[in-house]
Each structure stands twice: as structure tokens, then as C-alpha cells.
Amino acid sequence: xxxxxxxxxxxxxxxxxxxxxxxxxxxxxxxxxxxxxxxxxxxxxxxxxxxxxxxxxxxxxxxxxxxxxxxxxxxxxxxxxxxxxxxxxxxxxxxxxxxxxxxxxxxxxxxxxxxxxxxxxxxxxxxxxxxxxxxxxxxxxxxxxxxxxxxxxxxxxxxxxxxxxxxxxxxxxxxxxxxxxxxxxxxxxxxxxxxxxxxxxxxxxxxxxxxxxxxxxxxxxxxxxxxxxxxxxxxxxxxxxxxxxxxxxxxxxxxxxxxxxxxxxxxxxxxxxxxxxxxxxxxxxxxxxxxxxxxxxxxxxxxxxxxxxxxxxxxxxxxxxxxxxxxxxxxxxxxxxxxxxxxxxxxxxxxxxxxxxxxxxxxxxxxxxxxxxxxxxxxxxxxxxxxxxxxxxxxxxxxxxxxxxxxxxxxxxxxxxxxxxxxxxxxxxxxxxxxxxxxxxxxxxxxxxxxxxxxxxxxxxxxxxxxxxxxxxxxxxxxxxxxxxx
Amino acid sequence: xxxxxxxxxxxxxxxxxxxxxxxxxxxxxxxxxxxxxxxxxxxxxxxxxxxxxxxxxxxxxxxxxxxxxxxxxxxxxxxxxxxxxxxxxxxxxxxxxxxxxxxxxxxxxxxxxxxxxxxxxxxxxxxxxxxxxxxxxxxxxxxxxxxxxxxxxxxxxxxxxxxxxxxxxxxxxxxxxxxxxxxxxxxxxxxxxxxxxxxxxxxxxxxxxxxxxxxxxxxxxxxxxxxxxxxxxxxxxxxxxxxxxxxxxxxxxxxxxxxxxxxxxxxxxxxxxxxxxxxxxxxxxxxxxxxxxxxxxxxxxxxxxxxxxxxxxxxxxxxxxxxxxxxxxxxxxxxxxxxxxxxxxxxxxxxxxxxxxxxxxxxxxxxxxxxxxxxxxxxxxxxxxxxxxxxxxxxxxxxxxxxxxxxxxxxxxxxxxxxxxxxxxxxxxxxxxxxxxxxxxxxxxxxxxxxxxxxxxxxxxxxxxxxxxxxxxxxxxxxxxxxxxxxxx
Ligand SMILES: [Zn+2]
Numbered sequence: 001x002x003x004x005x006x007x008x009x010x011x012x013x014x015x016x017x018x019x020x021x022x023x024x025x026x027x028x029x030x031x032x033x034x035x036x037x038x039x040x041x042x043x044x045x046x047x048x049x050x051x052x053x054x055x056x057x058x059x060x061x062x063x064x065x066x067x068x069x070x071x072x073x074x075x076x077x078x079x080x081x082x083x084x085x086x087x088x089x090x091x092x093x094x095x096x097x098x099x100x101x102x103x104x105x106x107x108x109x110x111x112x113x114x115x116x117x118x119x120x121x122x123x124x125x126x127x128x129x130x131x132x133x134x135x136x137x138x139x140x141x142x143x144x145x146x147x148x149x150x151x152x153x154x155x156x157x158x159x160x161x162x163x164x165x166x167x168x169x170x171x172x173x174x175x176x177x178x179x180x181x182x183x184x185x186x187x188x189x190x191x192x193x194x195x196x197x198x199x200x201x202x203x204x205x206x207x208x209x210x211x212x213x214x215x216x217x218x219x220x221x222x223x224x225x226x227x228x229x230x231x232x233x234x235x236x237x238x239x240x241x242x243x244x245x246x247x248x249x250x251x252x253x254x255x256x257x258x259x260x261x262x263x264x265x266x267x268x269x270x271x272x273x274x275x276x277x278x279x280x281x282x283x284x285x286x287x288x289x290x291x292x293x294x295x296x297x298x299x300x301x302x303x304x305x306x307x308x309x310x311x312x313x314x315x316x317x318x319x320x321x322x323x324x325x326x327x328x329x330x331x332x333x334x335x336x337x338x339x340x341x342x343x344x345x346x347x348x349x350x351x352x353x354x355x356x357x358x359x360x361x362x363x364x365x366x367x368x369x370x371x372x373x374x375x376x377x378x379x380x381x382x383x384x385x386x387x388x389x390x391x392x393x394x395x396x397x398x399x400x401x402x403x404x405x406x407x408x409x410x411x412x413x414x415x416x417x418x419x420x421x422x423x424x425x426x427x428x429x430x431x432x433x434x435x436x437x438x439x440x441x442x443x444x445x446x447x448x449x450x451x452x453x454x455x456x457x458x459x460x461x462x463x464x465x466x467x468x469x470x471x472x473x474x475x476x477x478x479x480x481x482x483x484x485x486x
Numbered sequence: 487x488x489x490x491x492x493x494x495x496x497x498x499x500x501x502x503x504x505x506x507x508x509x510x511x512x513x514x515x516x517x518x519x520x521x522x523x524x525x526x527x528x529x530x531x532x533x534x535x536x537x538x539x540x541x542x543x544x545x546x547x548x549x550x551x552x553x554x555x556x557x558x559x560x561x562x563x564x565x566x567x568x569x570x571x572x573x574x575x576x577x578x579x580x581x582x583x584x585x586x587x588x589x590x591x592x593x594x595x596x597x598x599x600x601x602x603x604x605x606x607x608x609x610x611x612x613x614x615x616x617x618x619x620x621x622x623x624x625x626x627x628x629x630x631x632x633x634x635x636x637x638x639x640x641x642x643x644x645x646x647x648x649x650x651x652x653x654x655x656x657x658x659x660x661x662x663x664x665x666x667x668x669x670x671x672x673x674x675x676x677x678x679x680x681x682x683x684x685x686x687x688x689x690x691x692x693x694x695x696x697x698x699x700x701x702x703x704x705x706x707x708x709x710x711x712x713x714x715x716x717x718x719x720x721x722x723x724x725x726x727x728x729x730x731x732x733x734x735x736x737x738x739x740x741x742x743x744x745x746x747x748x749x750x751x752x753x754x755x756x757x758x759x760x761x762x763x764x765x766x767x768x769x770x771x772x773x774x775x776x777x778x779x780x781x782x783x784x785x786x787x788x789x790x791x792x793x794x795x796x797x798x799x800x801x802x803x804x805x806x807x808x809x810x811x812x813x814x815x816x817x818x819x820x821x822x823x824x825x826x827x828x829x830x831x832x833x834x835x836x837x838x839x840x841x842x843x844x845x846x847x848x849x850x851x852x853x854x855x856x857x858x859x860x861x862x863x864x865x866x867x868x869x870x871x872x873x874x875x876x877x878x879x880x881x882x883x884x885x886x887x888x889x890x891x892x893x894x895x896x897x898x899x900x901x902x903x904x905x906x907x908x909x910x911x912x913x914x915x916x917x918x919x920x921x922x923x924x925x926x927x928x929x930x931x932x933x934x935x936x937x938x939x940x941x942x943x944x945x946x947x948x949x950x951x952x953x954x955x956x957x958x959x960x961x962x963x964x965x966x967x968x969x970x971x972x973x974x975x
Contacts, residue, residue, distance in 0.1 A: 083532050096531065103525050105532060202532040209769035237534050238771050316769055319564050322575020323529045327635070339633075343568055366566070366764035375766060 003028035005165045005483075008074050008222040015062055015073045022058035022073025025168075026051050026117050029075045033120070033166045036486050039147050041139040042161035044080050045088050046120040051075065054117040061115060070229055072115030077170040079158045080121040081128050081204040082213065084108045087118070091204040092126040092154075094137040095324045095331045095350030105202020106237065107171060107213050107230045114229045119167050122157030126352045127321065128173055128206040130154050131181055131424040134415055135354045142411070143185060144484035145450055149408040152182030152424075154206075158216040159186035164486055169226055170216040175206050176309050177403070177428025179214045180440035184403035184453020187442045187479065189223045189470065190216045192428075194461045195435035196241035198227075199234030205320040207313035208239075210432040219480055220441065220471040224248035227463060246464055254468045257291030261469070262396030266302040267427055273406040279444035279452040280402045283473060287400070290472055295396045299388040304381045305430040306422060311365050311378035312433075317355075318362025324350065357418065386434040393459050398469055401427050403453035407446045431457055439466040442479040451479070489693040489731070491724045492701055493653035494613075495716075497666060499645045499676040500620065500684040501544045502858070506641035507619050508535030508578065513643075515682065519636035527641040529573030534770050541643040542774065544675040545585050545617050546784040548645055551673050551791055552612055554589030559775050560616075562768040570635050571622035579618035579646075581765040585774065586615040591649075592793045593658070593665045610662045611650040620644050645675070651690065651701065656720035660713050663687060665792075672792055672817045677858040680712050687716055691723045693731065702727075703737040707751055709744045719744040723751050795820055803827065803834035812842055818860045819846065822867045829871020836874055844891055845870065864895040873901040881905070882912050883962055885953075914961040919952070919968055922960065926951040927972060937973055945969060 003025050006014065014020045030048050037043050058073035078084060081091045083101035085108075090096045104112070111118065125135035133141040133156030141156040143149040144164040151160040155172025159182030162170050172179040174192035183190025191214045198213045205211060215226035228249060233242040263284060268277060288294050326332035326346030333345035351359070365374035392399065404424055414421040431438040436457055443454035454473070458466045474480070506513055509526035526533045549556050563581035589612035622637040647666065653659045667678040667685055678685050692704035707723055710716045727737050742751040790798075792814045799810035799820075814820045822845070826837045848864045849855050873891060876882050882890065882905060893904045905911055913919060926948055927934050937944045945966075952965050 081532075089531070091531065099531070101532075102530070200532075201534050204531040205770075207769075236536060238536055239534075239769075315766060319566050319576050319764070319766070322566060322568065323531070323573060325568060325570075325575060327570045328528060328573060329530070339570065363764065366766050368762045368764075371764075371766070 002032075002165075004032040006168060007218045008071070008168050008225050011074050011168055012070075015058075016068065018062070022055040022062065022117065023052060025073060026055040026075050026119065029119055029167055032164075033161075036164055036166060039142065039486065040144060040160050040164055040166070041141045042122050042157045042164065042166055043077070043120045044090055044092070044123050044138055044157070047087060047118055050087070051117045051119045058115050058117060069113065069115040070225065071111060074116050074169070075119040075167050076111055076116045076226075077119050077122045077158065077161050077167040078108065079124050079128075079155050079170065079172045081124060081173055081206075082107060082171055083202040083204070084118055084121070087121060089121060089204070090137070091128070092124045092136045092138065093324075093351065093355070095346075096204075097137070097331065099330050101202075103202060106199035106234045108202060110230050110232075111171075116229075122161050122170060124157055124172075125154035126355050127204065127317070128154040128175055128178055128211075129317070129354050129358055131177070131421050132409070132411075132414065133157065133182070134411060135352055137352050140411060143408045143450075144486055145187065146408065146448065149410050149450070150185065152185035152404075152408060154178040154182075155190075155216065156182045159183050159188055159190065162186070162188045162216050162218060163484055165483075169218065169222055171213055171226075171230065172216045173203060173206075173211055173213050174428075174432065174438075175210045175212075175313060176432050177425040179216060180403050180428050180438055180453065180455060181424060183216060183440040184442075184451065184455075185408040187445075187451030187482075187484070188216055188218060189220050189442070190214065190440045191223050191227060191463065191466070192431065192438045193227060193231060193463055194241075194437045194458075195432075196239055197231050197437070197461065197463065199232070199237040199240045201234055201236040205316075207316040208320060209316060210309075210313055212432075220467055220474050221249065221252060223439070223470075224252055224467045227467075241461075243461065248464055248467055251464065252467060252471045255290060256287050256469050256472045259287075259292045259398065259465070259469060260295050260396040261287060261292045262295045262297035262392055262399040264297050264299045264302070264392070264399060264401060266299050267401035269405065271405065272402070273446065275444075275446040276402050276404070276406060276452050280400070280454055283443040283454045284400050286476065287469060287473055290476075292469070297392045297395055297399065299385075299392060299430065301381065301384045301388050302430055305385055305433060306426060308378040308381040308385065309425075309429040309433055310361070310422060311374050312382065314358045314362035315366050315375050316362070318359045318366065321351075321355065321359055326350070354418070382433045385430050389430070389434045389436060389457070397459070398462075398465050399457040401455045401457065403427060403440045403455040407448070407450035407452055427455060436460060437463045437466055439463075439470050441470040441473060443473070443477070444479065445482070488696040489724075489728050490696045490698070491654060491720075492651045492692045492694060492704075493655075493659050493720060494651040494690040495649045495653065495659060495663060496688045496690070497647045497649075497663065498686040499548075499647065499670055499678075501541060501643040501645060501675055502677060503538060503540045503544060503643055505538055505540075507538050507541045507617065507643035508641055511641065517638055519634070520638060522638040523640070527573070528637060529575075535578060535768075537771060537774070538643065541617055542585070542776065543784055544643070545615065545645055546776065546781060547673045547675050547788060548647070548670065549586035549589065549615050550781070550785055550788055551669055552586075552589035552591055552615065552647075554586035554612060554615055556586050556776055556781055557583060558777070559583065559773050560585040561773045562771040563765045564768045565618075566764040569621065569624070570633065571624045571637065571640065573622070573637060573640060577619055577621060578768055578771070580616035582767075583773075584614040584616035585776070587613065589615065591662065591666050591669060593662050610652045613648045613650050615645055615647050618644050618646060651692075656717045656724065659689065659720050660717040663713060663716055668792055668815055671858055673788060674817075674858065679856075683711065686711065689716065689720050689723075691720055691727070692737070693724060693727045703739050705737065705739065705751075706741045707744055708741060708754070709746075712746075715744055715746050718749055719751060722749060726751065789817060803838070805835060805838055809835070809838045809842065812846075813838060816855065816860075822860075822863065825867035826871040826874070829868045830875040830878070833874065833878060836878075837871065840870060840874055844888075848895070865891070865898070869894055869900050876901055876905070880912060880914060880961065882910060883958070883960075885962070886910050886912065886958055889958070910959060912961050913956050913959045914964055916964070916968070919956075919960055919964055920972075922952050922955045923948075923965070923968055923972055926955060934973065945973075948973075
């Protein structure tokens with residue numbers, strides 16, 4: 001097996017056994033990026049020099065003989081909304097095309113302390129707004145399984161680079177499905193942790209009450225491992241929750257015996273791609289054979305989730321993105337008449353059309369006279385959606401659903417119709433509104449050889465149950481043995 | 487038609503915390519531009535605010551001192567507008583759920599600074615108090631063709647204190663503002679410096695026919711950065727509105743700017759203020775929960791407030807209202823007075839006279855009261871008390887005491903030491919005084935003659951001569967008595 005194809009835990013073993021050096025591993029990954037990225041555009045910035053320097057440091061640590069930190073010498077890619085000191089962070093936008101961050105995000109700091117090698121910054125929809133990665137202000141990232149198709153969004157680069165073995169693992173962010181959808185489309189494991197589990201400090205904000213950083217990995221064990229490193233209370237993020245982080249790897253093999261898995265009727269809808277439904281139902285049946293109890297449940301407010309989500313997310317985005325005004329950093333329009341023109345031209349030229357659409361809609365729903373009808377009502381719906389889940393969790397321990405109604409679609413297929421595009425997130429969005437953890441695990445392929453994802457949703461802060469169930473399922477299936485044709 | 491003016495003030499008070507409200511940067515005034523900044527207050531991508539608990543302590547102090555109801559849960563909101571000195575494009579403030587509501591400020595009957603009468607003592611009710619972050623400063627004329635932005639002030643904590651429209655005249659607005667400032671200084675949350683902008687004021691002004699209960703259309707006046715500006719601008723605005731109505735016109739609801747040079751208000755151009763701030767709860771901050779224990783902790787730490795102290799000075803020390811108001815206008819002055827009284831408990835009114843006449847006059851002349859706390863006093867309160875005690879027991883005369891006080895101020899030595907070193911002890915020995923008097927009378931036979939002929943005003947002349955002969959040390963009462971005796975012989 002080529003070094004670049006290693007999972008985190010495989011690489012850990014080989015590095016500690018000195019079968020491969022950290023520099024060799026990083027070099028192999030860099031070569032792989034070099035060889036494949038012209039087809040994928042996963043990477044916006046490759047940190048070759050810094051990565052090799054970090055790998056050399058890791059090799060010295062590994063040579064010391066003492067137990068190295070968990071990610072010592074392991075290449076990790078960051079979605080380009082996650083800041084790393086001294087590294088360009090565009091957030092997929094022209095407005096930040098040349099922005100070099102003067103500080104590390106908390107998750108980046110955690111990765112560095114764990115000895116990880118930051119291999120580069122990966123592609124995403126502009127400011128994480130999108131479901132296909134086509135909203136990247138640079139080249140759209142493509143799906144490694146079929147480069148005519150989208151990798152999903154907004155963390156498309158994070159999922160594609162993991163699927164294509166251009167890194168051991170990556171971090172993405174998930175606001176309405178932005179980790180789980182690309183994970184499903186690219187056939188990898190992706191986790192959106194409970195809101196407040198992982199610090200948002202140093203992560204370019206899209207919708208603050210929904211955003212959460214999570215792992216994109218080659219298997220469930222890696223996902224547990226990476227979550228263990230990035231999770232935890234951060235005094236710099238008031239919305240992070242001060243409770244201890246369990247060891248997610250310690251009890252990974254517990255199995256699903258006795259676990260009650262809820263199946264919400266609202267998540268198996270008309271018009272779903274039949275292969276998706278079959279694959280997901282098969283996966284649930286398999287978990288049942290492993291000892292899980294299958295419980296039908298209902299989440300009655302599901303149909304209002306998308307409307308509520310887009311109102312809240314766009315409202316927050318309209319305010320979060322006000323700082324990109326050309327005054328202090330980032331793109332500034334040249335030769336403008338006055339202050340008003342500076343703002344208007346800078347933002348008109350610096351932002352892409354989807355970002356502008358969301359700022360406009362967000363501004364509208366917060367405006368005097370519309371605030372109660374839209375924003376306040378959306379927040380009420382959000383409360384109802386959370387209550388749906390919490391009462392469902394009285395009857396079950398986790399919930400299983402498809403990640404998306406279809407497999408990866410073609411580039412351009414939904415670009416013209418934002419509403420159809422927004423429907424890609426129909427199964428993932430409610431999880432963000434309710435602040436719950438959600439895991440995407442590969443559960444098969446369709447007739448075109450495109451991956452299908454199983455979504456497992458948990459109680460607040462119960463990532464452990466999701467990882468255990470995902471792991472149990474994964475052990476009996478060899479989906480990950482199949483590799484994209486690159 | 488006689489009109490009644492209806493005025494409410496919105497006061498912004500910069501809080502004296504060491505660090506900013508949502509980051510660790512210093513709040514110190516006067517640093518080089520953009521020195522006190524960090525990724526958080528610069529509004530870089532990815533940053534998040536973390537509340538400085540001290541700011542809440544300060545807000546609670548102000549809320550308790552103004553008798554507000556404190557909200558167990560309040561909420562941060564974003565006020566959205568674009569301006570170069572507002573890095574995030576929104577200001578974190580409080581909107582629907584402020585930390586405190588329904589308070590009042592007791593406005594004293596005398597102006598604490600000048601002691602002039604200011605009409606009836608009254609209560610001005612407060613609608614709300616909330617916390618927010620300050621914006622930076624834009625400098626428009628330092629460089630041709632460019633505006634400069636200094637973000638040192640960005641994120642400095644502010645309290646916004648909104649009054650009910652309880653104020654009825656420009657003068658009363660000034661009095662309310664002075665009382666509020668005194669209160670904020672007393673509880674040490676704001677230095678109250680209007681010129682430096684640590685206390686800012688906007689006024690809402692309307693007029694209505696006398697006796698009408700309905701409120702007229704109001705205008706908001708901004709840019710009031712001195713007490714004089716507040717009073718002048720409101721006066722002018724009342725006048726302007728009256729003229730508009732008298733001429734059959736209608737007052738337009740608008741924001742007007744006070745032009746201090748021309749002493750007029752003018753409407754702000756619509757670009758100078760935003761119409762719709764699109765307030766919504768800040769998702770980066772949790773609701774602020776203040777429990778009873780927190781409130782009690784702050785309450786326990788609160789000093790005696792000016793109104794209570796004023797009453798106590800009148801009652802316990804028997805001071806006139808005027809003295810009590812002057813002395814309690816500043817916490818440090820009241821503390822100084824009480825420390826002096828401890829050193830000379832018998833005559834609080836005499837101590838009060840000395841503090842007001844000698845100490846405070848010097849403090850004002852030297853502008854020692856420009857700071858929130860007077861750091862250097864002309865002499866220690868204990869020494870002042872001792873000095874007054876020495877007058878009371880006849881050791882020195884009041885005249886000599888003034889000389890000794892000057893010496894104390896210059897050297898910092900205790901009064902007894904100065905008296906001994908300079909031999910300034912009062913001469914009350916009859917023989918010595920008789921000898922001096924005889925000498926004076928002998929030297930001025932014509933004046934003695936005139937006195938005895940009925941020109942009794944000459945007594946003052948003889949007293950002066952005796953005092954001069956004893957270098958001012960003679961006990962003046964005794965000199966008087968002995969002179970009259972000798973002259974009538
Ligand atoms: Zn700062």
C-alpha cells in the first residue's frame with residue numbers, strides 16, 4: 001500500500017514502528033497531491049515547505065522513544081475557513097484571496113499540539129455557503145469518483161482530498177450538512193459534532209449558531225481519533241461547552257447490542273433515489289442483525305427545517321460577513337469616489353453571487369417589519385425541531401437516516417436553481433438546528449459507482465454512540481476497500 | 487401659547503475597566519493609534535467575543551446605585567451598520583433584554599460643582615441601563631484625501647443610561663446630567679470626563695402645549711460633549727421647535743447635530759446615521775445570567791451613595807444643606823472631610839469651612855480634581871484637623887493658622903512642628919500684651935487723643951499695630967479687651 005493511502009491509525013503504527021518516516025509520509029502525500037489535484041482542485045493552498053519542516057520535527061519526536069503525541073507526523077488538511085497562522089486563508093472567496101491569518105484557530109492549535117502536519121488548505125464553497133462546492137471563487141472541487149460530478153458542499157475539498165488519498169484526514173465545517181453531505185458523496189466518514197463540542201474560535205463564521213468543525217476521515221476509528229484531538233471547551237469561544245471530552249477510541253468496539261435505533265418516517269420521502277433508500281435500509285437491517293433494536297419514530301416538524309434553517313443562517317451570515325468591507329484587510333476596490341462606493345464596489349466585486357444572495361436575504365429577514373414574521377418565527381420552529389428530536393430520543397438512542405436523497409449530481413446540474421440545490425441538505429439541516437451530533441458513514445454505491453451515505457444522529461454530546469454504531473457497521477463491510485478511479 | 491418642553495437624555499458612560507469588554511486589550515487612553523488592538527477587536531475573520539465579567543460588575547454597580555430592577559437574564563444583540571471605525575460591521579449591544587430597567591436618579595437641589603441653587607430636588611426615572619462596546623475613532627482631516635481610523639477605543643465598555651422624558655428644562659437636563667455624573671464617579675465606574683468623551687450625551691427633545699398629556703414629536707440631538715453644550719443645545723432646540731409650531735408648521739422627527747461654534751442644531755444628513763439597525767440576538771454570546779448572589783456581592787461592595795451621605799452629613803454633623811451638598815459632590819472630598827473631622831470632632835462646621843474655603847479652592851485652582859480621584863491634596867486631612875484643633879484650644883489664631891496652612895501645604899509638615907520651628911504660638915500672656923499695647927499707645931498720642939474724642943473706629947488701627955508688633959501672634963480677643971481697658975483709663 002502506498003504511504004499516502006494510509007489511515008491515521010495505520011500511519012500511527014508505521015511511524016511508531018519507524019517503518020516510514022514522517023517526512024516520507026508527508027512527501028508521499030505531497031506527491032499524490034501533485035499528481036492528482038489538477039483533476040480535483042481539492043487544494044487551494046499546499047503548505048509543502050512548512051509541512052516538511054513540521055514532519056522533520058515529528059521525526060525527531062518519534063526518534064526520542066517516548067510516547068509521541070497522537071497525531072505526530074500525520075498529514076491533516078484544513079478546510080479553508082479554518083485559520084492557520086502564517087497561511088493564506090481564503091474561505092473560498094475572492095474577498096480574502098490574499099488574506100494570511102496572523103493567528104491559529106483553536107482546532108489548528110490542537111492539531112499542532114498533537115503533532116499533526118498541516119499539509120494544506122482545501123477547497124470549499126465561498127464562506128461555506130453551498131452544497132456542491134461550485135460556489136468556490138476559485139475552481140470548483142470535483143468528485144474523485146467521477147470528476148464530472150460535484151463532491152458535495154460546502155466541505156467538498158475536505159471530503160474529496162480524503163477520498164482521493166491526498167491526505168490522511170481533513171477538518172471540515174458543517175452548518176447545514178456541509179461535512180456529512182460531501183462525506184456521503186465522496187464515500188468517506190464525516191462527523192458534525194454537537195454544537196459546543198468543538199471550538200469555533202478561528203473559524204471564519206458563516207452562521208454562528210449552527211457552525212461546527214468536524215473530522216473528515218477514511219474510517220470511523222480515524223474519526224474518533226481526530227475528534228478526540230479537536231474537541232473540548234475553549235475559553236475563547238463562549239458557545240463551547242465546558243464538559244470533559246471522553247476518549248472516543250477507548251470504547252469504539254462496544255457494538256450495538258441493545259442499542260435502540262430510531263427510523264423517522266419523514267426521512268424516507270417520495271422522489272428519493274431508490275438505490276439510496278435500499279442501501280440505507282440494508283444498513284439499518286444489518287445493525288439490527290448485530291443486536292440493535294429498530295424503532296419507528298416521527299419528527300413531525302421536519303418539513304419546516306429548510307425554511308427555518310435558511311432564514312436563521314442567512315440572517316446570521318448577513319451580519320457575520322459585514323466585516324469584509326475593504327477597510328482593514330482583504331480585497332478593496334480601487335479608485336472609488338467615497339465611503340459608500342468603497343463598501344458597495346468592494347463587496348460587489350469581492351463576493352460571489354450565492355454569498356450576495358444570502359446576505360441580501362439575511363438582511364431582508366432582519367429588517368424592521370419583517371423580523372418577527374421571519375427571524376422570530378424561524379427561531380420558534382427551531383425550538384420545535386429540537387423538541388421533536390429530544391422527545392424521539394426518549395424512545396431511541398440514535399437515529400438512522402440517509403444523508404442525502406441522491407448520490408453526487410453533475411456539475412452545473414443544480415446551479416441554476418438555488419431551491420433545488422438547497423434541498424440537497426434536506427436530511428442534514430435539522431441536525432444543525434437541533435445542535436445534535438451527526439455522523440455520515442459509507443453504506444454502498446449506486447449503479448454508477450457513486451458512494452451512498454448513512455446518517456446516524458445522536459443525543460447532545462453522545463458522539464460516542466454514533467461512532468460505536470458506525471464502527472460496528474463498518475467492520476462488516478468493505479466499502480472502503482474500493483478506491484476512486486484516479 | 488405657553489409650551490412645556492419634554493426632555494429625555496441618553497447617556498453613554500465609558501467604564502473604567504482595565505481591559506476591553508470582549509477581549510483582553512487595554513482600555514488606557516492616549517496610546518499611539520491602533521496600539522491597543524488584537525484580532526478580536528480588529529474584527530478579523532474567525533474571532534469571537536468573550537465577555538469581561540468586570541463590565542457586568544460595573545453595570546450592576548450603576549444599576550444598584552440608580553435603584554434599577556436587575557434582569558436575571560439579559561441578552562446581547564448585534565446592532566448592524568457600516569462605518570470604518572466599526573470593524574465587525576456591527577456593534578455588540580443589548581436591545582430587547584437589557585441588564586437593568588426602571589430606576590431613578592435623585593437630582594440634588596444645588597449644583598454640586600458651584601453650589602448654585604438649581605431648583606427643586608427631584609427624581610428622574612430611568613428607562614433602562616445596558617452594556618455595549620464602543621466604536622473606534624475616525625479622523626477625517628489629518629491627511630488630505632484620506633480618513634484615518636484608530637481602533638484603540640473599539641471594544642471599550644460603555645453603559646448606556648436612558649432616562650424617561652422626565653426633564654422639563656435645559657437647566658434641569660444639566661442638573662440631571664451632573665447628578666448622574668457624580669453618582670457614576672462615586673461608585674467609581676466612570677471618570678465622567680465629557681471633554682475626553684468618557685461621558686457622552688444625546689438628548690430627545692419635544693414640546694407640547696402646557697397641560698397636554700400627549701407627547702409632541704421629538705428630535706434627537708447628538709454631539710453634546712460638554713455640560714454647556716447640553717444646556718445650550720436643548721435651549722436652542724426648544725426655541726426652534728416653538729418657532730416652528732408658532733409659525734403653523736410641524737416638528738419633524740429627525741436626528742439633529744449640535745454645532746457648538748455656531749450654537750445651532752442642524753439636521754444630520756441621512757448618510758450620517760442608519761435607519762434600520764437590524765438588531766438580533768448575538769449568536770456568539772450566551773444569554774447573560776445574573777443570580778442573586780452576584781447582585782449581593784456587588785451590593786456589599788457599593789459605597790455609601792451621595793444622597794444618603796448628604797443626609798447623614800446634615801444630620802450627624804449639623805452641616806447646612808449647602809455644605810453637605812458641596813462636600814458630598816465627590817466621594818474623595820467627602821472622605822477627606824470625614825477624615826479631618828475625626829482629627830477634630832468638636833467643630834464639624836469649622837472643618838467644613840476650611841475644607842471648602844482653603845482645600846477645595848486650591849484643588850480647583852490646581853485642577854487636582856480633573857482626575858476621578860484626587861491623588862495629591864494640599865495637606866493631609868489629619869493635619870488639617872489638627873490645625874483646626876489648635877485654633878480651638880487657643881494655641882494659634884485663625885490668622886496665624888492661615889500662614890501655618892500655607893507652610894503645611896508647601897512642606898507637608900504637621901502644624902505643631904511648624905508652630906514650634908517658627909515660634910508661632912499665640913501670645914495670650916497679659917503682661918507681654920500690656921507692654922506691647924503701652925508701646926503702641928505711647929507712639930501714637932494724637933490718635934489716642936482722637937479716639938478718646940469719639941473716633942472709636944481707630945480701635946482697629948491700634949489692634950493692627952499690636953498684632954504687627956507681636957508678628958501676628960497676639961491673641962486677638964485679648965488684645966481687643968486690653969486695648970479697650972487702657973484707652974478708657
Ligand atoms: Zn482587543
